[in-house]
Amino acid sequence: MVNILLVDDESYVTESLALTIPWQELRIDKVHRAESVDAALELLQQHEIELVVTDIRMPDRDGLELLSELAQHWPGVRSLVLTGHSDFEYAQKAIRLNASDYILKPVDDDQFMTSVSKAVEAIEQEWGKLDKYNRLAYRRQSELELLRDGLLSDMLLGRELGGRELLERLDSYEILLKPERQTRMVYMSTGSSLRGMEESEARLLEYALGNIAVELLGEHDPVWFGRTPHSGLILLWQNGDQPDAENRERLQALTTSAETYLKIQLTLYVSEPFLFPTELATTYRHVLRSAQHPVAASSSRIQWLQQDDGIQERPAMIKYMEPLYKPPTLIHLLESGQWNGTRDKVLSVLDSLESLPLTHEHLYEVYLAVSNALVYMSHHHGHMLGESDAGSLDPFAAQHITGSLDRLRSWCMNVLGRLEVQQNNTTTEPSRSRIVKQVQEIVSESLGQDVSVKSIADRVYLHPVYLSKIYKTETGEGLGDYIIRIRMEKALYMLKHTNRKIYEITAELGYQNPQYFSKLFKKHYGMTPNEFRDS
Incomplete structure (x- = not known):
């Protein structure tokens, strides 16, 4: 419904x-008069008015x-003018003023109603367009948030x-x-503040917290x-050369605002500066380890982490952990459905740790590698982790799992087995997925x-063009690009973790x-292999 303002110095009109x-x-x-x-401008300031009908000649x-005034201060308000035959020049000026x-x-009721009806219809059409625009904008914003979270998850997982x-x-x-x-x-831990809440209420508070941050x-x-x-919840912050004192004040303001306005007891775990995106996944694992480490417990709401927080790796430990991150990675093995290869990789690392003096943090490193791969696969292939498994993927609820090597081994094999069974049961897999x-x-x-x-097409007995089409349709990525x-x-990986010459890496990867x-x-990476190794 529309509100109208009638303006004429002859009040009887x-x-x-x-x-x-x-x-x-x-x-x-509602009809205002x-x-x-001056009286009309006062009413416009006091009330929501969408349509003004005004006489031209007034003292x-x-x-x-x-x-x-309407064009300058209320551009969304539509207007109609009342004019006599002798004032047609005024009517032309009025049209130029929108x-x-x-x-x-003298006003004919039928003509008046026709003009007002057209104006109301035009206003409602504008409302419809605005509503559609707002809905499209909201949908686009929602889709952007999903895309951003998906990209962030991919990069955090390696x-x-x-x-x-x-x-x-x-x-x-x-x-x-x-x-x-x-x-x-900046990793944001809400502690017990959101526990027991409905999912929608917790998400709303997280959204508000993100806006404040x-x-x-x-x-x-x-x-x-x-x-x-x-x-x-995390925030990646490229804060340049701002002094630590100013950084601390801004982070302190965040924790204070969260408690004052949202009633959230917020603890922040702040990493040292790292190079984005090269060191993002490593920093994420380090922050998670440090945040759940008992040493990190403190009354302070802001924990400034150092690079040596968390696991103190010994050379022997680095050697035994290395297969977790060596290609083919766990993510790649799960992505391609190589369940036996995934189990073999995990078990080989766990078995190699049998002879070492282990701490909870060493087991947590293995846990993170496996859980990251599982989460990545569930995000990209629509696999739903069971309720008990999903709960155990919360790094702060994984204390029991990483309490001993046997428990960790049991959990790894159990969750991998469940996912494999679920995948096999959800389909008699379509032939395209098998390909x-x-x-x-x-x-x-x-x-x-x-x-x-071509060589792959020969091995699966398909024409290269048809195989490429199937692969692109199923994965969204060209086979050649993959x-x-x-x-x-x-x-x-080889440039990071080996001393092999560039020509040796070239040959090992099949390039002449x-x-x-x-x-x-x-x-692919924006720099040459030599530049990457020197960076």
Whole structure:
């Protein structure tokens, strides 16, 4: 319903219209009256008014001045003008001031109702467009939040995107962080503040907390707030060269605001600066370890973490943990449905730890590697973890699991077995999905050989073009792009963790020409292998 304002210095005109017109039929809710421009402006300030009908000729200030005020201060208000035959020039000026129509005096009720009805219809159409726009904007914002959280989860779990792809996704998702910049990770622990709440209420409070965090920390610096794969909350903060004293004040303001306005007892775990995105996944694991470590317990609401917090790795421990992160990774094995290979990798690491003096934190490192891979797979393939398993993937609820090597081994095998059974039961898997799995297994086994689209197509007895179409449809990624991605991920690992020459890595990955390999690597990561190793 629309509210209308009738303006005429001859009060009997507005009084007659107010009493005789069937306003409800015209979808008019309230009728306001004024005898001057000043009185009309006062009513406009006091009430929600969508339509103004004004006389042109009035003493002191005329209707054209009122239209000018409307255009300047109430551009959304529609207007109609009352004018005589001799004032047609005024009517033309009124139209130029955005009046929707003019009505000749003396006023004919039918003409008046027709003009008002058209104006009301136009207003309602604008409302409909605005509502549609708002709904589209809300939907787009919701989709952006899902996309941002998905990208954040991928990167926290170890997915390394090529330089060009990362830049494109950061831009399209409206994330302001810049690659190759020093960044801090702020992990937000709400403790018991949200326990026992309905899911919707907890999510609303988390949303409000994110808004407060972005407002306080993102006023001058790029930030990215989101949910972590383990249902936590983090904020990535590129705070440049701001002094620690100022950083502490802003973080303190965040904890105070959370308690004052949201009644949330917030504890912040703040990492040392790291290089985004190269060191993101490593920093995330470090922050999780440090946050759940008993040493991290403190009355302070802000925990500034040091690089040596958490696990103190000995050379022997690094050696035994290394297979967890060596290609093919757990994520790749699960992604391609290689369940036996996944179990073998996990068991080989756990078995190798039997002879070492272990601490809770060492077992937690294995737990994190396995749980990260499981969460990644569930996000990307629609697998739902069982209620008990999902609960155990909360890193702060995993104390019992990581209490001993036997418990950890039992949990790993149990959750992997459940997921495998669930996957097998959800489908008699469509032939296309089986083909994709087969292709991924071939790529994993044959990186150092002739692993081209054609050679893979020959092994699965399909035409290369048809195979490429199936793979793209099922995964959203081109088969050729997938082969290159897996090779580049292995190259990245070898550059980080071995001293092999570039030409040796080139040959091991099946490339004949080091220059061609270097070109591919630079296209994927934004720098040459030599530049990456020197960085």
